[in-house]
Amino acid sequence: MAFAAAMVVLVPLLVMARTVWVEGSADLDDILTSPGLGTAVKNTFLLAVAVTVLAVPLGTLLALALRRPDLPGRAFWRVAILLPVLVPDFVLGYSWLRAYGRAGFTDDLLGVHWSGVQGPVGVTVVVVVNAVPLVYLITAVGLAARAEPAMERAARVSGAGALSVLRTITLPLLAPAMATAAVLVFVLTLGTFAIPQVMGSPAGFNTITTRIYSNLARSSDPLAFTEAVTLALLLVVIAVLVVAPADSLLGPRLRVTRAATTDPTSLAGNNKASGRWAATGIGCYSLLAVGLPLLALMATAVTQAVGLPPTPENWTIANFLSVINARNGEALSRSVLLAAIAASVLVLLGGLVAALERGRSGRSVATLVTLTLVLPGSTLALGMLIAYGHWLGGTLAIILLAYIAKLWAIAHRPISGALDRLPPDELHASRVSGASPFTAIRTVVLRPLAPALLAAWLVCFLTALHEVTMSSLLYGPGSETLAVVVLNSAELGQVGATSALAVLITVVLLVPALGFWSVIRRLNRIPVTSSPTPTAPELARVG
Amino acid sequence: MTLRRISAHLAALLPLALIAACGGAEDATESADPSSSSSTDISGTITLYTCVSDTTIQPVIEAFETANPDATVDLYRAPTADLNARVAGDVRSGGLQADVIWACDPLTMQDYADQDLVGGWTPETDIPSDVRTDDYVGVAVLYMVAVAAEGIAPPEAWSDLTDEEYADGVAVPDPGFAASALGALGYFAQDPDFGLEYYEALKDNGAVQVSAPDEVTNGVAEGIYKAGITNANSAYAAQSSGAPIEIVWPEPGAIAIYGPAALATEAAEPDTAKAFLSYITSEAGQTVIAEAGSYPTLEGVTGPTIPQDAPIVYPDWAALADQKDDLLADYQQIFGA
Numbered sequence: 001m002a003f004a005a006a007m008v009v010l011v012p013l014l015v016m017a018r019t020v021w022v023e024g025s026a027d028l029d030d031i032l033t034s035p036g037l038g039t040a041v042k043n044t045f046l047l048a049v050a051v052t053v054l055a056v057p058l059g060t061l062l063a064l065a066l067r068r069p070d071l072p073g074r075a076f077w078r079v080a081i082l083l084p085v086l087v088p089d090f091v092l093g094y095s096w097l098r099a100y101g102r103a104g105f106t107d108d109l110l111g112v113h114w115s116g117v118q119g120p121v122g123v124t125v126v127v128v129v130n131a132v133p134l135v136y137l138i139t140a141v142g143l144a145a146r147a148e149p150a151m152e153r154a155a156r157v158s159g160a161g162a163l164s165v166l167r168t169i170t171l172p173l174l175a176p177a178m179a180t181a182a183v184l185v186f187v188l189t190l191g192t193f194a195i196p197q198v199m200g201s202p203a204g205f206n207t208i209t210t211r212i213y214s215n216l217a218r219s220s221d222p223l224a225f226t227e228a229v230t231l232a233l234l235l236v237v238i239a240v241l242v243v244a245p246a247d248s249l250l251g252p253r254l255r256v257t258r259a260a261t262t263d264p265t266s267l268a269g270n271n272k273a274s275g276r277w278a279a280t281g282i283g284c285y286s287l288l289a290v291g292l293p294l295l296a297l298m299a300t301a302v303t304q305a306v307g308l309p310p311t312p313e314n315w316t317i318a319n320f321l322s323v324i325n326a327r328n329g330e331a332l333s334r335s336v337l338l339a340a341i342a343a344s345v346l347v348l349l350g351g352l353v354a355a356l357e358r359g360r361s362g363r364s365v366a367t368l369v370t371l372t373l374v375l376p377g378s379t380l381a382l383g384m385l386i387a388y389g390h391w392l393g394g395t396l397a398i399i400l401l402a403y404i405a406k407l408w409a410i411a412h413r414p415i416s417g418a419l420d421r422l423p424p425d426e427l428h429a430s431r432v433s434g435a436s437p438f439t440a441i442r443t444v445v446l447r448p449l450a451p452a453l454l455a456a457w458l459v460c461f462l463t464a465l466h467e468v469t470m471s472s473l474l475y476g477p478g479s480e481t482l483a484v485v486v487l488n489s490a491e492l493g494q495v496g497a498t499s500a501l502a503v504l505i506t507v508v509l510l511v512p513a514l515g516f517w518s519v520i521r522r523l524n525r526i527p528v529t530s531s532p533t534p535t536a537p538e539l540a541r542v543g
Numbered sequence: 544m545t546l547r548r549i550s551a552h553l554a555a556l557l558p559l560a561l562i563a564a565c566g567g568a569e570d571a572t573e574s575a576d577p578s579s580s581s582s583t584d585i586s587g588t589i590t591l592y593t594c595v596s597d598t599t600i601q602p603v604i605e606a607f608e609t610a611n612p613d614a615t616v617d618l619y620r621a622p623t624a625d626l627n628a629r630v631a632g633d634v635r636s637g638g639l640q641a642d643v644i645w646a647c648d649p650l651t652m653q654d655y656a657d658q659d660l661v662g663g664w665t666p667e668t669d670i671p672s673d674v675r676t677d678d679y680v681g682v683a684v685l686y687m688v689a690v691a692a693e694g695i696a697p698p699e700a701w702s703d704l705t706d707e708e709y710a711d712g713v714a715v716p717d718p719g720f721a722a723s724a725l726g727a728l729g730y731f732a733q734d735p736d737f738g739l740e741y742y743e744a745l746k747d748n749g750a751v752q753v754s755a756p757d758e759v760t761n762g763v764a765e766g767i768y769k770a771g772i773t774n775a776n777s778a779y780a781a782q783s784s785g786a787p788i789e790i791v792w793p794e795p796g797a798i799a800i801y802g803p804a805a806l807a808t809e810a811a812e813p814d815t816a817k818a819f820l821s822y823i824t825s826e827a828g829q830t831v832i833a834e835a836g837s838y839p840t841l842e843g844v845t846g847p848t849i850p851q852d853a854p855i856v857y858p859d860w861a862a863l864a865d866q867k868d869d870l871l872a873d874y875q876q877i878f879g880a
Contacts, residue, residue, distance in 0.1 A: 019635060035872065036879055103766035118751075201717060202751045204879050214719035217624040220654035223868075225631045305785035307693075307764030314785075378628055385632030393633070393640060394619075473625045473632075477617040484621075495761055496784075 001352050005365050008405045009372045012383030013236065016229050019386065024226030031227045032234075036206060044207040045238070047124060047196070048189040055128045056182045059135025060174065062285070064166075065278040066136075067143055072279045079510075080286040083294065085133045085459065086509050088466040088483075090194035091502040094495070095293035096126050097199065098300060105296045108309065119203030123196050127189055129289045134188075135181040137455045138414045142177025144451045145418040162274075179250050180417040183370070184410060187239050191374045193469070208235055209376045216378055232379035239374035240367075247367045294506075301499035319500035328485045328501070332508070335482035338396060339464035342403040343411075346460045347453055349404065350411030354419050369412060372405040377469030380406055385474060394476020402470040407463060411456045418452035466505060585818045586613035589810070592630065593645035594623045595683060595802060596776075599835040600645075606831045607822050614815050623647055623722050634660065638809055642816035645682065645804040645823075648722035649860045650867060652679045652803045661805035664817065668824035670840045673857065674801040681801030682823050684838040686775040686855065687727045688797045690760060693787035695769045700794040701737070704745060704770060711749035712769030714759040715742075718874055721755050723774055725871070726800035729863040730856060732870050734795075739870075742877050752878045764788050776836065779848055796854035801840060 024031070031037075065071065066078055084092055099105045100114040107113035116122055148169060155165045171178075193209040200210065208231050215228035299310035301319050308314040353369060356362030372380055384402045385393065392398035430440040446453070471481040482505070593600055597620060604616045619629065619641070626646075633639045639660050646652045653676075656662040662678025674681030689704070691697035695712075698704050704713050716724035731737040751768065753759055759771035760778050764786035775797065778790045804823060810816045822828040829839040833846040863870075 015635075036875060039879075098765075101767060197754055201720075201754050202714075204752065206879065213624055214717075216628050217720055217722070218651075218725075218867075218871075219624070219627040219631050220651040221868075222654075222658070225627075228628075305764070305787075306761045306781060307766065307786040307788065378625065382628050382632050385629065386635045389632055389636035393636070469625075472621050473628055476619065 001349075001356055002365060004349060005353070005368055005408075008401055009369055009408070011387045012380065012405060013233075013371060015386045016233060016379070016383045020226060020230050020233060023222065024230060027223060027226060028230065031230050034227075037211070037231075040206045040208050040211050041234075041238075043120070043205060044190060044209070044235075047120070047127065047192075047207060048186050050124050051127045051131055051189040052182050052186045054124070055131040055135050055185050056178055058128065058285075059132045059181060060139045060178055062132065062136050062282060063139040063143055064170070065282055066140070067147075068275055068278065070272070070275050071282075072275065073283075077279070077282045077286060080290060081136055081282070082133045083290045083506070084130050085462045086466075086506045087294070087297075087502055088194070088468055089130050089192070090198055090468065091297065091498065092130055092293065093126050093195040093198035094499075095297040096122065096129075098296035099293040105292060105299070118199055120200065120205050123200045123205060126195050126199060127192055130192075130195065131185045131188065132289075134410075134459060135185060137459060138181040138184070138417065139174060139177045141414055141452045141455045142174050142180075142417055145448070146173045146177070148173060177414075177417045179246070180413045183243055183246055184373070184413055187243060187370055187374045187409070190235055190239055191376050193376045193378075212376055212379060216382075228379065229382070232375055232382075235374050235376075236371050239371060243370050244367050247363060247370075297499050298503055300495055301503045303496060306495050319496040320504065322497050323501045323504060327480070328482070331480050331482045331485045332505075334396070334479070335465055338400060338403070338481060339461045342400055342407070342464045343457045343461035345400075346404060346407050346411035347415070347457045349408060350413075350415050350456055351449075351453065353408075353412045354416035357416055358419075366412065366416065369408040373407075373409045375406070377402075377406065377467065378473055381470040381473040384470075394474070394479060396479045399471050399474050399479060399481065402474060403460075403464045403467065406467075406470065407460045410463070411460050414456050414459075415449065415452045418449055462509065465509065585611040585815050587812045587815050588615040588617055589642040589812045589815045589819060590617045590619065590640055591643045591645065591819070592619050592626060592641040594621065594626045594647045595645055595837065599683070599832060599837045602835045603823060603828065603831050606828070607819055610822065610827075611815075611818060614818065616819065623651065624720075627651065630655070630660070634658075639807050641807050642810040642812055643804060643806060643819055645802065646679075647685070647802045648726055648800050649676075649679075649681070649803055650725065650864055651722060652805060653860070653864050656805070659808055661807050663808055664806045666817065666821040666824045668821075668841070670824055671842065674840050675803070679803035679805035680820070680824050681840045682804045682829070683802045683832055684840055685723050685726075685800045685802065686792070686797040686838065686849075687723060687756075687772055687800065688775045688778060689770060689791045689793045690763045690773050690778050691770040691789045691791070692763050692766055692768065693789075695789075697789040697791040698770060698793055699791070701731075701741070703793070704750070704772075705741070705748050707748075709748065709750075709769050713745060713748065713750035714753050714762050714768040714771035715745060715750055715878075716756045716759050716772060717752050717754050717878075719871055723756060723800045724772075725867060726858050726863075727772060727798045728870055728874055729860075729867065730798045730858040732866070733859055733862065734856075736795075739873055739877070742874060746877050760786075760788070775838070775849075776847070780836070792850055792853035792855070794854055796856035799855050799857050 020028070062081055066074055066081075068074070071077070087095070096117060097104065100117045101107070102113045102115065104113055114122070152165050152169050155169055156162075160168070191209060193213060196205060196207045197210050197213065200207070212228050212231045215224045215231065219225035219228055300306070302315045302317070303310045304314050304316040304318060353362065353365055357366045375383070381402050384398055384405070388398055388401065392401070426444050427440055430444050431437070435443070466482065468483040471483045475481060475484050485501075591604070600618060600620055604618060607616060608614060621629065623646075630639060630641070630644070633641075644652070644655060644661055646655075652661065656676070656678040665675065665677065665680050668680060670680055670682075674684070689698050689701070696708065698709070703709070718725040718728040728742070731741045732739055753762060756773040757777045759768070759773040760781050762768045763771045763773075764781055775790070778788065782788055782790060804820055806813065806816050806820060823832065824841070826841060826844060829841040829844040833839040833844050836847055838846040838849075
């Protein structure tokens with residue numbers, strides 16, 4: 001495990017550090033004191049803090065609200081909230097501009113537009129919307145794994161108000177999941193590039209990542225190249241400074257080993273009116289944050305030229321036809337395969353690190369695999385290329401390695417957050433009682449962890465499927481991913497075709513995504529053995 | 544049971560993938576018929592790194608492979624930033640993998656030539672000397688032109704964009720992001736009639752910086768901006784699909800940025816690479832490039848739209864190579880936050 005982490009995470013970081021050391025140590029002073037860098041660092045940090053502070057409560061709130069079985073339209077809202085995961089982030093940014101910007105959807109219909117959408121506030125809001133599904137998934141899984149409805153009911157019966165139950169019972173139990181989400185969102189936001197680039201540029205809003213890209217654009221000049229790599233490492237340093245203390249301080253404190261006593265019946269809302277309010281709130285959020293922008297995207301996809309009103313006489317399916325061709329089809333199937341392999345390997349690796357983390361030595365591995373999450377895709381891919389390009393250049397293998405490095409933490413942390421549902425005694429007990437290792441793992445380990453494993457798989461799969469920056473730098477003949485064809489059309493400025501592709505991906509993915517969601521739901525309902533240590537006959541029967 | 548259900552859903556993904564793959568895989572380009580013998584020794588596989596658009600490069604490769612049935616071109620195409628990062632990564636992991644690089648601006652290529660990654664040979668061609676050096680030859684040109692939204696009077700000169708008429712409505716592409724925008728910055732900075740003061744005046748007039756020329760085109764077409772600086776290919780492509788924009792080649796001229804091609808010094812298949820370079824600089828190759836929608840560099844080959852008597856100006860690339868870092872820093876002082 002440590003070896004895999006070293007190969008995938010440490011080696012690319014070290015070759016990048018070595019590059020800076022060998023080629024740029026003389027220029028380091030100039031790079032770190034260059035004008036505007038201070039502002040970019042400040043913007044990056046503030047953006048990450050703001051997005052974390054906004055997205056974590058919002059995602060948690062949604063998870064809590066959607067936990068109520070009596071919530072009107074619950075299944076529908078669950079899917080609606082997850083939709084942003086299906087759309088590449090640059091497309092999400094563009095769709096917000098089309099929805100709320102000048103000459104956008106609301107401007108055409110109501111004559112109002114939001115000028116702040118192009119600027120720091122717009123960037124923050126869209127990065128939040130992009131991060132909410134991840135927070136929601138992690139906290140929903142946390143709720144599935146840790147909720148204590150019996151305790152909550154007992155408190156209510158004893159006269160505690162809904163808020164005080166939330167404060168004293170539900171939220172403390174959710175704390176590890178929220179901490180997990182906060183770390184991931186913070187680190188992801190530090191490294192986010194496409195949304196600040198698409199939406200922040202007109203307001204002169206620079207982040208470390210936009211500076212990195214600008215340097216890469218001129219990186220035929222060795223100095224600009226060194227600067228790009230140095231700034232990427234600066235991001236890693238910032239991530240270390242925040243994540244390492246958080247991991248070592250929060251980790252052990254939030255981790256409690258509990259018996260698997262979860263009573264899976266959800267806490268029934270006893271107040272119809274509050275359910276309606278919750279549904280209204282979720283409805284408004286879904287409509288404004290996801291619905292309208294995606295509708296604007298759809299409108300662009302069916303309109304024959306940019307700038308024409310999306311009225312029926314300008315409708316065309318040409319954009320869809322231009323997207324449906326042999327090359328894109330091949331690339332899509334290749335990406336689906338690659339994403340499925342990446343997600344499966346990632347869940348395995350994430351689970352292993354989570355298991356390792358229970359020992360002291362494993363904790364540093366857990367922090368370590370978070371470091372490549374902060375790297376913008378282009379620089380991580382660059383590190384991979386320098387480290388392994390000689391042997392693997394242009395192959396799907398090097399793209400797979402990059403995906404693993406980028407997403408390892410995203411797979412690992414949700415699993416880790418749910419792992420305390422699994423007291424080690426149970427595994428021992430099942431083995432002592434005669435279950436084979438396979439049976440023991442399948443029945444004792446996998447079953448309570450299934451929601452977390454599935455959520456991790458799903459996020460990794462979807463993210464890898466529309467990943468843009470890494471594969472565009474690493475692909476070779478025969479390993480063009482979907483991202484490469486997306487970029488080919490995006491760069492030509494064919495907004496319609498890019499939108500059509502994004503809509504098609506969404507539709508193609510929605511089908512399996514809905515399937516998965518029903519699986520997760522069913523898993524949540526499966527009664528987990530209610531006694532702290534399952535009896536041997538029970539285990540034997542399952543085996 | 545649950546696991547089985549999970550795998551059932553996994554399996555459900557596969558047909559989707561297959562359906563997607565069957566969109567017409569049979570028309571994948573069949574290369575080289577091995578039985579047909581060629582009189583030349585142009586054979587083997589070369590690797591081409593480029594940033595020119597997919598619509599241009601695919602027909603060019605196809606035509607070259609048809610003319611040289613024993614040769615194959617492996618393509619890596621990406622935007623300039625990715626292309627540069629790929630080259631930088633290659634160089635640091637065992638050497639440049641490309642036999643030929645076809646860049647989108649001379650500054651990038653000059654950097655490669657300075658590092659001895661490319662150059663030392665150029666093909667025999669009539670392409671004019673102002674778009675070539677001893678190390679590389681211009682094979683296509685981008686023209687930076689002005690676009691105006693529907694109902695807005697198009698600017699007649701670049702200087703018009705600083706007028707009251709275009710207040711709070713001009714979009715300029717980011718020279719830190721797009722090499723063509725850097726070329727425009729270079730031209731304006733070098734022309735004593737403009738200088739960096741031109742950008743200051745644009746900024747004072749409420750001009751807005753966006754990332755790429757395409758975003759300028761789209762933003763103007765959508766009516767977000769009144770006018771903007773973009774490249775002619777992007778503007779004409781949008782206009783021909785029906786986008787409501789006007790395109791002008793303003794005085795003193797549209798700014799020409801040539802995209803040069805060069806032989807890699809460590810090319811694995813130098814003969815085939817040279818043949819490819821000779822082809823794309825020949826009349827036949829230039830015609831394919833022109834028909835694919837790019838502006839050719841060879842005189843006499845008719846390319847996409849250039850209005851009659853349209854004025855064209857050229858930045859001093861050699862001078863710009865030394866100035867660009869300072870220029871960009873100064874520009875960012877103006878258009879930064």
